[in-house]
Amino acid sequence: MPVTRIALLGATGSIGEQAIAVVERRPELELCALASGSTDLQSLAMAHRVRHVQVGGNLTELLEVAEPDIVLNAVVGFAGVEATLWALERGVTLALANKESLVAAGELALRAQERGGGLLLPVDSEHSALFQCLENRPLETVDSIVLTASGGPFRGQTREELGDVTVEDALAHPTWRMGPKITVDSATLANKGLELIEAHFLFGLPYERIEVVVQPTSVVHALVRYRDGGALAHVGYPDMTVPISYALTYPHRAATAVPALDLAAGLTLEFSAPDLETFSLLALARRAGELGGTFPCAFNAANEVAVNAFLAGRLPFLAIAELVEETLAAADGSPAGDLHELVQADADARRLAERELAVS
Numbered sequence: 001m002p003v004t005r006i007a008l009l010g011a012t013g014s015i016g017e018q019a020i021a022v023v024e025r026r027p028e029l030e031l032c033a034l035a036s037g038s039t040d041l042q043s044l045a046m047a048h049r050v051r052h053v054q055v056g057g058n059l060t061e062l063l064e065v066a067e068p069d070i071v072l073n074a075v076v077g078f079a080g081v082e083a084t085l086w087a088l089e090r091g092v093t094l095a096l097a098n099k100e101s102l103v104a105a106g107e108l109a110l111r112a113q114e115r116g117g118g119l120l121l122p123v124d125s126e127h128s129a130l131f132q133c134l135e136n137r138p139l140e141t142v143d144s145i146v147l148t149a150s151g152g153p154f155r156g157q158t159r160e161e162l163g164d165v166t167v168e169d170a171l172a173h174p175t176w177r178m179g180p181k182i183t184v185d186s187a188t189l190a191n192k193g194l195e196l197i198e199a200h201f202l203f204g205l206p207y208e209r210i211e212v213v214v215q216p217t218s219v220v221h222a223l224v225r226y227r228d229g230g231a232l233a234h235v236g237y238p239d240m241t242v243p244i245s246y247a248l249t250y251p252h253r254a255a256t257a258v259p260a261l262d263l264a265a266g267l268t269l270e271f272s273a274p275d276l277e278t279f280s281l282l283a284l285a286r287r288a289g290e291l292g293g294t295f296p297c298a299f300n301a302a303n304e305v306a307v308n309a310f311l312a313g314r315l316p317f318l319a320i321a322e323l324v325e326e327t328l329a330a331a332d333g334s335p336a337g338d339l340h341e342l343v344q345a346d347a348d349a350r351r352l353a354e355r356e357l358a359v360s
């Protein structure tokens with residue numbers, strides 16, 4: 001049996017750990033490289049006999065020596081950009097959890113993929129669901145795509161009620177167990193904003209044909225509406241094992257231990273429109289996406305600065321959106337021609353956000 005060699009970037013995180021569990025169940029999958037930001041990887045590397053290991057530093061140097069068949073990018077934040085571009089440029093299959101890299105570097109990533117000619121397989125559950133519902137059907141048959149949102153822990157609350165939200169409150173997600181940054185993003189709905197931009201670049205649809213709806217139990221992961229009035233949905237229990245396994249075993253759809261949906265037990269599905277006034281980061285992301293250029297990069301950078309400040313107790317919950325809005329208003333947004341210019345745009349936006357933070 002041919003073995004697929006996987007470079008797992010972000011091995012110590014929530015996605016990283018779940019990916020390791022998937023690999024352990026499949027004899028045809030093997031880890032060939034591991035990376036983290038600062039957590040020691042020695043025992044993990046020993047347990048899985050991985051020779052190429054890196055803590056911090058340049059991820060592309062690790063990838064050059066490891067020569068993986070698949071890069072699973074599960075790093076959090078802009079730090080994942082170079083690895084995404086490295087895989088796409090070389091036509092190495094990219095299993096992408098690190099949505100921030102596609103949001104910030106969407107245009108560059110598409111050009112790199114065109115040159116490299118490799119596969120880009122989404123690991124984000126909604127995008128994996130869309131990928132499966134679309135199955136390469138021609139875009140002219142698609143009316144719109146629909147991303148579902150759980151609504152996070154503050155669904156149904158007003159702005160006034162969110163004034164004194166604590167870090168602990170924001171980290172108590174109702175349906176998913178994830179790393180702290182994405183959990184806060186889910187509470188502000190910035191996560192769905194990032195996903196909106198990610199979907200635009202992954203599937204090539206204009207923003208007006210990408211909708212977001214709230215579905216509190218996260219059982220419906222996404223829908224595609226076709227022009228004949230039919231829609232295809234992807235449903236299942238919320239468990240990242242499914243999209244991770246799908247990407248790592250594509251196109252074979254290997255078995256997992258995730259139970260089938262129990263419909264006879266009674267399953268009620270409720271949908272509603274998101275509250276864009278209370279969760280304004282979703283509307284801001286849409287605007288940044290429509291403006292294009294490096295506005296999505298600035299949105300992401302400002303959001304990372306704001307979320308870190310919130311997690312460190314330096315910024316109130318509602319001020320996350322304000323900081324992003326102020327940064328976007330001050331950002332220049334001109335397109336980045338290459339990685340160097342993109343890194344510059346990211347750094348500029350971080351500086352603007354830090355300045356706003358200092359006066360807030």
Ligand SMILES: NC(=O)c1ccc[n+]([C@@H]2O[C@H](COP(=O)([O-])OP(=O)(O)OC[C@H]3O[C@@H](n4cnc5c(N)ncnc54)[C@H](OP(=O)(O)O)[C@@H]3O)[C@@H](O)[C@H]2O)c1
Nearest residue numbers: 010012013014015036037038039075076079097098178179
């Ligand atoms: N968790 C989910 O269910 C989920 C679902 C969909 C999409 N995603 C996306 O997947 C990505 C990872 O999310 P997560 O929840 O797994 O985050 P997490 O639990 O915070 O883990 C982040 C991982 O990235 C590593 N890392 C951070 N900075 C790095 C750097 N500069 N170089 C190399 N590694 C670095 C961390 O290493 P250390 O341990 O050293 O900090 C850790 O292994 C995010 O983009 C998120 O949006 C996650």
